[in-house]
Amino acid sequence: MARHSGASVLGRRLRVGRCGPGTSLRTVPRRVTTITNDWPAGSARALSAGTKRDDVLDEVEGPDGTFQQHLGPFHHYLRTVATDPDGTVHETVQYGLYLPWFGIIFRWPMRRALRHPRTPGSPSPWWAPPDKLTxxxxxxxxxxxxxxxxxxxxxxxxxxxxxxxxxxxxxxxxxxxxxxxxxxxxxxxxxxxxxxxxxxxxxxxxxxxxxxxxxxxxxxxxxxxxxxxxxxxxxxxxxxxxxxxxxxxxxxxxxxxxxxxxxxxxxxxxxxxxxxxxxxxxxxxxxxxxxxxxxxxxxxxxxxxxxxxxxxxxxxxxxxxxxxxxxxxxxxxxxxxxxxxxxxxxxxxxxxxxxxxxxxxxxxxxxxxxxxxxxxxxxxxxxxxxxxxxxxxxxxxxxxxxxxxxxxxxxxxxxxxxxxxxxxxxxxxxxxxxxxxxxxxxxxxxxxxxxxxxxxxxxxxxxxxxxxxxxxxxxxxxxxxxxxxxxxxxxxxxxxxxxxxxxxxxxxxxxxxxxxxxxxxxxxxxxxxx
CATH class of the missing domain: 1.20.1250.20 (MFS general substrate transporter like domains)
Known part of the structure; x- marks a missing residue:
């Protein structure tokens, strides 16, 4: 006997109809945190700010030049990068992470990870899962x-x-x-x-x-x-x-x-x-x-x-x-x-x-x-x-x-x-x-x-x-x-x-x-x- 709950059968492969891996049917509190960084012209961080990151999340670049979440744990994520005429780079990260009961434990390490991105291709931080979670x-x-x-x-x-x-x-x-x-x-x-x-x-x-x-x-x-x-x-x-x-x-x-x-x-x-x-x-x-x-x-x-x-x-x-x-x-x-x-x-x-x-x-x-x-x-x-x-x-x-x-x-x-x-x-x-x-x-x-x-x-x-x-x-x-x-x-x-x-x-x-x-x-x- 098979069970069906909002899914359509494609041979042996199934498509989940109710919710994708990054969505939820239930109401999620929408608290958003903002991080701002200013990087001197020519510094390593200033040069890398315009590249997509792949550490605690995978980013995708939007048509307006902002970076959004492609795969990651945030219910809201937006990173913007602006450069002054003197070459100073201003980075703003807005993110929302819903971790019921344990948010206070992971708030600081996640904030630090977003403020200090890892080298592209590096493994995730020791406290994070090997895979990127939705x-x-x-x-x-x-x-x-x-x-x-x-x-x-x-x-x-x-x-x-x-x-x-x-x-x-x-x-x-x-x-x-x-x-x-x-x-x-x-x-x-x-x-x-x-x-x-x-x-x-x-x-x-x-x-x-x-x-x-x-x-x-x-x-x-x-x-x-x-x-x-x-x-x-x-x-x-x-x-x-x-x-x-x-x-x-x-x-x-x-x-x-x-x-x-x-x-x-x-x-x-x-x-x-x-x-x-x-x-x-x-x-x-x-x-x-x-x-x-x-x-x-x-x-x-x-x-x-x-x-x-x-x-x-x-x-x-x-x-x-x-x-x-x-x-x-x-x-x-x-x-x-x-x-x-x-x-x-x-x-x-x-x-x-x-x-x-x-x-x-x-x-x-x-x-x-x-x-x-x-x-x-x-x-x-x-x-x-x-x-x-x-x-x-x-x-x-x-x-x-x-x-x-x-x-x-x-x-x-x-x-x-x-x-x-x-x-x-x-x-x-x-x-x-x-x-x-x-x-x-x-x-x-x-x-x-x-x-x-x-x-x-x-x-x-x-x-x-x-x-x-x-x-x-x-x-x-x-x-x-x-x-x-x-x-x-x-x-x-x-x-x-x-x-x-x-x-x-x-x-x-x-x-x-x-x-x-x-x-x-x-x-x-x-x-x-x-």
């Missing part, structure tokens, strides 16, 4: 990153607060481990939303989840017992996982071929910001036995993002294009990606879940100390996401996986043996290299499957990953109750990371520089409307 793609990526923040807060909330809630309810380590496993088993709740996204669209499902996730998280503040808290977050966390998963699917579908890993790295950085809010809020847990409840109430701050998504997020072009509904699922690809998710999460999930318990019970850190450690180690390490995402798009995913995954596993295991400042530096190294590998791993989950079942395939893979994480958490909880040290248990589970890297390097295809339709020939090729 205004539609830029705003969509920012909105999806905002959704990722909300999702990450939900995904981090129980992990960060469970130790303090367990103390308040006098729960044992075994109960703590069991609750972590139960919450992760709840990932099956995400599967119906993955199915809905393949049927009724990415946008509508993402908006629905953006409302449901913070509301269910906030219910945890009212829990009368540890098991009721576990039950509420068994629903809330899978909603956040589904939101995060579909945000990555939508980003992969809308990004150009050389920037998919970069886009996922930005979503992961935004996720780090959302998780950072949960970590920073841990200080509230020091306010008595019930201080942790305040952290759950903070979930409501993410509701404005749901409003923003509902107003401004467009459906992905690939979903809007005619495509086959429910194509056969490639079982070999699904099994291969699921195996990597399984082996890696046997280590990653318990290492993350028990980190706070380790710092609390073994190293004697307070809630504030744990928050400081997590932010101090995690924030610098997040730069690895941008570096790893860009390198994955430039030199390939498999090389990044093969180099970074063993290094990250070794460092993260060593952090459970070390103490003092050594623990901080080793954990930082492990987090940085793990962050570099993440975009390369994550992008395969969307690239390896066609539009008609991309959401469901991601749901099944994420379910596998979460169930494996639950198994790892249960195992650590049982072994800890029998006297095993955190270090020895994590060293054993860390072998799963090495297995994941080997499978990915040996058996994954290299997908960098290829369109999704080249990787999935059953999908039609998209031709943008002019």
């Amino acid at each position: 205004a539609r793609q830029t705003s969509a990526l920012a909105l999806l990153a905002a959704a990722a923040m909300s999702a990450a807060f939900a995904n981090t909330l129980f992990t960060q607060t469970s130790t303090f809630a367990a103390d308040g309810f006098h729960a044992s380590d075994r109960m703590l481990g069991a609750s972590g496993a139960i919450v992760r088993v709840g990932v099956v709740i995400a599967l119906p939303f993955a199915y809905l996204a393949d049927r009724m669209g990415r946008r509508r499902t993402i908006v629905l989840l953006a409302w449901l996730t913070p509301l269910f998280c906030a219910l945890g503040a009212l829990s009368p017992s540890f098991w009721v808290l576990t039950g509420s977050q068994t629903i809330a966390r899978p909603l956040g996982l589904a939101l995060s998963m579909l945000a990555t699917v939508a980003a992969a579908e809308d990004m150009p071929r050389n920037s998919r890993a970069y886009a996922l790295s930005l979503l992961a950085m935004a996720s780090g910001m959302g998780a950072g809010v949960a970590v920073a809020a841990l200080k509230l847990a020091d306010f008595g036995d019930n201080g942790w409840r305040l952290v759950y109430l903070i979930s409501l701050i993410w509701l404005p993002i749901a409003v923003s998504l509902g107003r401004h997020l467009d459906e992905t072009r690939r979903f809007e294009t005619v495509h086959r509904m429910s194509p056969p699922l490639n079982r070999r690809r699904l099994g291969m990606v699921a195996l990597v998710a399984l082996t890696s999460n046997l280590f990653i999930a318990p290492a993350s879940y028990f980190q706070n318990n380790y710092l609390d019970k073994v190293r004697g850190y307070s809630a504030g100390g744990i928050a400081l450690f997590t932010l101090a180690v995690g924030t610098p390490a997040s730069l690895g996401l941008i570096i790893g995402g860009r390198m994955s798009d430039v030199i390939g995913r498999r090389k990044i996986i093969a180099i970074c995954t063993p290094l990250s596993a070794a460092c993260l295991v060593a952090a459970f043996f070390a103490a003092g400042s050594a623990m901080w530096f080793i954990a930082l190294g492990g987090g940085f290299t793990a962050a570099m590998a993440y975009p390369a791993f994550a992008v395969y989950r969307s690239e390896m499957f066609p539009t008609g079942n991309r959401g469901m395939a991601n749901g099944l893979i994420n379910t596998t990953a979460l169930l494996a994480g639950s198994l790892g958490i249960l195992l650590v909880g049982v072994l800890r109750d029998h006297g095993s040290s955190y270090g020895s248990v994590m060293a054993f589970l860390g072998l799963g990371q090495l297995a994941a890297a080997w499978v990915a390097f040996r058996h994954y295809p290299e997908t960098a520089h290829l369109e999704l339709e080249q990787l999935n020939p059953e999908d039609p090729t998209i031709v943008s409307a002019d």
Whole structure:
């Protein structure tokens, strides 16, 4: 069965009728910024001002001698160049960039890039994608990153607060481990939303989840017992996982071929910001036995993002294009990606879940100390996401996986043996290299499957990953109750990371520089409307 939404079929090639790559159906705020430059006569900048630039955008010269955007992220762009009789060159750049929620972060680097153009033919700045994004793609990526923040807060909330809630309810380590496993088993709740996204669209499902996730998280503040808290977050966390998963699917579908890993790295950085809010809020847990409840109430701050998504997020072009509904699922690809998710999460999930318990019970850190450690180690390490995402798009995913995954596993295991400042530096190294590998791993989950079942395939893979994480958490909880040290248990589970890297390097295809339709020939090729 095929889906049609404003597209006309030309053989195997399709023309999108509703919106081209640089347009949007939704109202976009029109804020315009002006930059003026004066260049002395004969200077290098004066001589190059009259040439078209090709760094953060591609320019085209208009009939009146002005330069306009041919391809780039701006909803408005105009550059004029005037020369005085003495040879002084006056350049004026007017541009409008719509980046909801993240405009303040990119405002200065974009302004600097426009004021100081790069040499023609040079690669884009390190913070920018390898490809030039359109205004539609830029705003969509920012909105999806905002959704990722909300999702990450939900995904981090129980992990960060469970130790303090367990103390308040006098729960044992075994109960703590069991609750972590139960919450992760709840990932099956995400599967119906993955199915809905393949049927009724990415946008509508993402908006629905953006409302449901913070509301269910906030219910945890009212829990009368540890098991009721576990039950509420068994629903809330899978909603956040589904939101995060579909945000990555939508980003992969809308990004150009050389920037998919970069886009996922930005979503992961935004996720780090959302998780950072949960970590920073841990200080509230020091306010008595019930201080942790305040952290759950903070979930409501993410509701404005749901409003923003509902107003401004467009459906992905690939979903809007005619495509086959429910194509056969490639079982070999699904099994291969699921195996990597399984082996890696046997280590990653318990290492993350028990980190706070380790710092609390073994190293004697307070809630504030744990928050400081997590932010101090995690924030610098997040730069690895941008570096790893860009390198994955430039030199390939498999090389990044093969180099970074063993290094990250070794460092993260060593952090459970070390103490003092050594623990901080080793954990930082492990987090940085793990962050570099993440975009390369994550992008395969969307690239390896066609539009008609991309959401469901991601749901099944994420379910596998979460169930494996639950198994790892249960195992650590049982072994800890029998006297095993955190270090020895994590060293054993860390072998799963090495297995994941080997499978990915040996058996994954290299997908960098290829369109999704080249990787999935059953999908039609998209031709943008002019």
